[in-house]
Amino acid sequence: MKSNLKLKLELKPSIEGKAIKRLMLHVCCAPDATVPFRDLKSEDWSEILGYFYGSNIHPEEEYRRRAETLAFLSEGEGVAVCLRPYDPEEWFARAAPLAEEPEGGERCALCFSLQLEAAAAEGRRCGATHLATTLSISPHKNVTLISRLGREASISCGLTWEDRIWRKRDGFLRSVQISKELGLYRQNYCGCLYSMAHGR
Numbered sequence: 001m002k003s004n005l006k007l008k009l010e011l012k013p014s015i016e017g018k019a020i021k022r023l024m025l026h027v028c029c030a031p032d033a034t035v036p037f038r039d040l041k042s043e044d045w046s047e048i049l050g051y052f053y054g055s056n057i058h059p060e061e062e063y064r065r066r067a068e069t070l071a072f073l074s075e076g077e078g079v080a081v082c083l084r085p086y087d088p089e090e091w092f093a094r095a096a097p098l099a100e101e102p103e104g105g106e107r108c109a110l111c112f113s114l115q116l117e118a119a120a121a122e123g124r125r126c127g128a129t130h131l132a133t134t135l136s137i138s139p140h141k142n143v144t145l146i147s148r149l150g151r152e153a154s155i156s157c158g159l160t161w162e163d164r165i166w167r168k169r170d171g172f173l174r175s176v177q178i179s180k181e182l183g184l185y186r187q188n189y190c191g192c193l194y195s196m197a198h199g200r
């Protein structure tokens with residue numbers, strides 16, 4: 001793994017007298033993080049940190065490929081990303097009862113919650129003030145649901161929800177272009193075992 005990827009993030013100490021805005025950005029994959037990383041870096045955040053959940057990804061070889069692609073992007077863009085240890089059993093224990101759900105249904109709502117709650121908890125642990133997610137860059141995902149779940153996860157951890165819809169203003173198209181320029185691996189299915197048959 002590249003040096004910008006960490007198992008645990010440690011934030012810088014506060015700067016006295018200055019309002020600190022520390023953003024924990026939940027990252028679903030490297031291609032979807034391209035536009036958020038670049039846009040957020042142009043704003044007035046004191047610090048931006050990424051968090052990759054990953055335990056929904058199947059099989060492990062695919063998880064590794066996505067994590068390595070994210071490590072490459074993290075290094076190139078200068079945004080540190082925390083990798084949660086891969087634990088597919090934990091994800092399957094929660095999601096398997098919803099195996100027959102269609103993509104976009106109850107299983108995906110649970111999956112979003114697991115990812116956002118884990119990112120919010122890590123944000124609280126390391127002193128973040130805000131939470132956002134890259135999930136909203138996808139034209140296939142329900143951004144109203146993502147916003148609601150993100151806000152709930154933020155509140156439960158004492159964070160402020162930063163409600164960004166990254167697919168606005170051609171965000172998805174830009175992410176495809178940047179991914180091509182950087183030669184990033186772009187997967188053709190959402191991530192879990194159940195989504196493999198619905199590759200897009």
Ligand code: SF4
Pocket residue numbers: 056057103104107108109111112190191192193194195
């Ligand atoms: S299709 Fe994607 S969002 Fe839905 S459960 Fe699978 S990995 Fe999660």
